[in-house]
Amino acid sequence: MGYKAKFRVWRGEGGEGKLEDFTVEVNEGEVVLDVIHRLQATQAPDLAVRWNCKAGKCGSCSMEINGKPRLGCMTRMSTFSEDETITVTPLRTFPVIKDLVTDVSFNYQKAREIPSFTPPADVKPGEFRMQQVDVERSQEFRKCIECFMCQNVCHVIRDHEENKPNFAGPRYLMRIAELDMHPYDVAERKESAQEAHGLGYCNITKCCTEVCPEHIKITDNALIPMKERVVDRKYDPLVWLGSKIFKRQR
Amino acid sequence: MTQTTAESTARKQRAQIRVRTLRTDRWWLAPAFTFAGLLLFLIYGVWATFDGSYFSNPYIAPFASPCLATSCPEGAQLFGFTPFGDWYQLPPGILILGLPGGFRLTCYYYRKAYYRSFWLSPPACAVAEPHGRYTGETRLPLILQNIHRYFFYFAVFIALVLAYDAGLALVNKPAGLGTWILIVNAVLILCYTFGCHSCRHITAGRLNHFSKHPLRYKAWTFVSKLNAKHQRYAWASLFSVMLADLYVRLVAKGVINFPFA
Numbered sequence: 001m002g003y004k005a006k007f008r009v010w011r012g013e014g015g016e017g018k019l020e021d022f023t024v025e026v027n028e029g030e031v032v033l034d035v036i037h038r039l040q041a042t043q044a045p046d047l048a049v050r051w052n053c054k055a056g057k058c059g060s061c062s063m064e065i066n067g068k069p070r071l072g073c074m075t076r077m078s079t080f081s082e083d084e085t086i087t088v089t090p091l092r093t094f095p096v097i098k099d100l101v102t103d104v105s106f107n108y109q110k111a112r113e114i115p116s117f118t119p120p121a122d123v124k125p126g127e128f129r130m131q132q133v134d135v136e137r138s139q140e141f142r143k144c145i146e147c148f149m150c151q152n153v154c155h156v157i158r159d160h161e162e163n164k165p166n167f168a169g170p171r172y173l174m175r176i177a178e179l180d181m182h183p184y185d186v187a188e189r190k191e192s193a194q195e196a197h198g199l200g201y202c203n204i205t206k207c208c209t210e211v212c213p214e215h216i217k218i219t220d221n222a223l224i225p226m227k228e229r230v231v232d233r234k235y236d237p238l239v240w241l242g243s244k245i246f247k248r249q250r
Numbered sequence: 251m252t253q254t255t256a257e258s259t260a261r262k263q264r265a266q267i268r269v270r271t272l273r274t275d276r277w278w279l280a281p282a283f284t285f286a287g288l289l290l291f292l293i294y295g296v297w298a299t300f301d302g303s304y305f306s307n308p309y310i311a312p313f314a315s316p317c318l319a320t321s322c323p324e325g326a327q328l329f330g331f332t333p334f335g336d337w338y339q340l341p342p343g344i345l346i347l348g349l350p351g352g353f354r355l356t357c358y359y360y361r362k363a364y365y366r367s368f369w370l371s372p373p374a375c376a377v378a379e380p381h382g383r384y385t386g387e388t389r390l391p392l393i394l395q396n397i398h399r400y401f402f403y404f405a406v407f408i409a410l411v412l413a414y415d416a417g418l419a420l421v422n423k424p425a426g427l428g429t430w431i432l433i434v435n436a437v438l439i440l441c442y443t444f445g446c447h448s449c450r451h452i453t454a455g456r457l458n459h460f461s462k463h464p465l466r467y468k469a470w471t472f473v474s475k476l477n478a479k480h481q482r483y484a485w486a487s488l489f490s491v492m493l494a495d496l497y498v499r500l501v502a503k504g505v506i507n508f509p510f511a
Contacts, residue, residue, distance in 0.1 A: 014262075015262045015266045016266065017266070067271045068375070068376055087274075092264060133461050155379055155384070156384060156386060159378050160383070162383075180458075198386075200388035201384070201388060202387070203386050205366055205371070206362055224358050228451035231398075234396075
């Protein structure tokens with residue numbers, strides 16, 4: 001059965017703007033993005049919102065709903081009470097282009113800063129042989145849909161704009177971990193993860209994991225293992241000694 | 251690279267919402283409970299360290315085990331090993347508490363817990379932290395969190411000693427309630443210790459070729475299962491060690507004196 005819901009939606013360009021109140025019809029089975037579209041269709045034709053698949057797989061409709069980073073298309077209206085006012089804002093960590101649409105180019109810049117997969121020079125394409133157990137670990141990270149909600153919620157840059165140049169964010173630290181764990185990747189990743197991409201800024205408060213719509217265990221399976229690998233390389237004298245004595249590759 | 255400040259042009263391009271958070275749920279509840287739980291443990295720990303009633307044959311309070319001072323009663327000593335001479339007169343717990351304490355302090359789960367609840371960095375997801383500047387674990391003192399794996403090695407030793415204490419109590423007083431409290435505590439401590447992220451890394455996490463090390467991979471799989479419940483074991487073992495310790499002290503003081511105590 002339909003009802004009239006109270007919505008507060010951020011309207012504005014650049015950083016300037018305000019929360020505007022709307023009363024809008026909601027029907028059974030709808031999600032927040034459906035209601036935003038109804039707002040566009042009936043009351044605010046110039047309301048800007050980025051969306052694409054409506055199936056939680058493209059990562060386009062990331063927004064903050066009642067203060068929490070969520071995918072608009074995956075947030076069911078039935079999770080709210082009918083008398084609740086639902087506040088919808090753009091992602092708070094990135095510059096606003098218009099209304100709910102933010103400029104997420106920070107993330108593309110960070111992606112470009114990570115050296116791509118680097119196989120050994122003597123292994124030719126077609127010669128790669130990997131066992132399933134070796135593939136599985138990094139496959140979890142490839143579920144990422146790049147909604148950038150983990151980047152948005154991470155307090156290192158959300159609350160401290162000044163850290164943006166030095167911190168890649170959970171999504172790209174996870175990418176570094178994925179490559180470092182790859183059996184055929186030979187590029188140096190540990191030192192650069194700490195020094196160039198800011199792994200040390202992460203204080204593992206797990207918000208990235210909490211908001212991930214793909215339920216990737218970013219902190220437990222990528223960031224902490226990467227921190228431990230950095231400890232091997234930079235802070236553990238026993239590992240250093242072992243590598244010297246047994247001529248082990250670190 | 252361009253450095254920006256909190257009030258920079260880039261910052262002003264974000265939605266200028268002047269409230270700390272727009273969350274409407276009770277986000278403060280989890281950090282409040284965490285704060286209370288950890289504070290309770292700290293207060294109890296300080297009291298227990300200086301409390302002298304830590305042994306009631308065959309039970310030894312976990313906070314005082316292994317008892318390494320010469321002042322320890324004979325039954326409380328670990329194989330009679332007392333490396334500290336007669337000069338040491340302080341409570342014996344002080345000698346070892348830094349090891350499990352350091353293990354928990356640098357534990358990846360507890361770091362999350364106290365960064366959120368004590369340092370409010372951040373208090374909850376999407377809730378602004380109150381600090382003007384943030385450097386994380388990039389410099390002293392927090393860069394020292396990287397020594398966690400060394401505390402893990404010591405914690406394994408302590409966990410095994412607690413398991414030995416529980417085993418000894420089982421041999422000497424199998425029907426004692428204290429025995430079973432110590433056993434449950436030892437199991438929880440072992441699950442917490444071996445579910446540690448450093449343990450997971452050491453077993454096989456550091457490898458890129460699981461397939462070349464099937465035994466280590468099996469160990470990693472087992473540790474990963476414990477690790478998935480690390481938070482649960484962290485809290486369960488925190489309370490179990492506190493309760494087991496209190497129980498033994500109450501028996502030693504004669505407060506608890508029923509026949510199967």
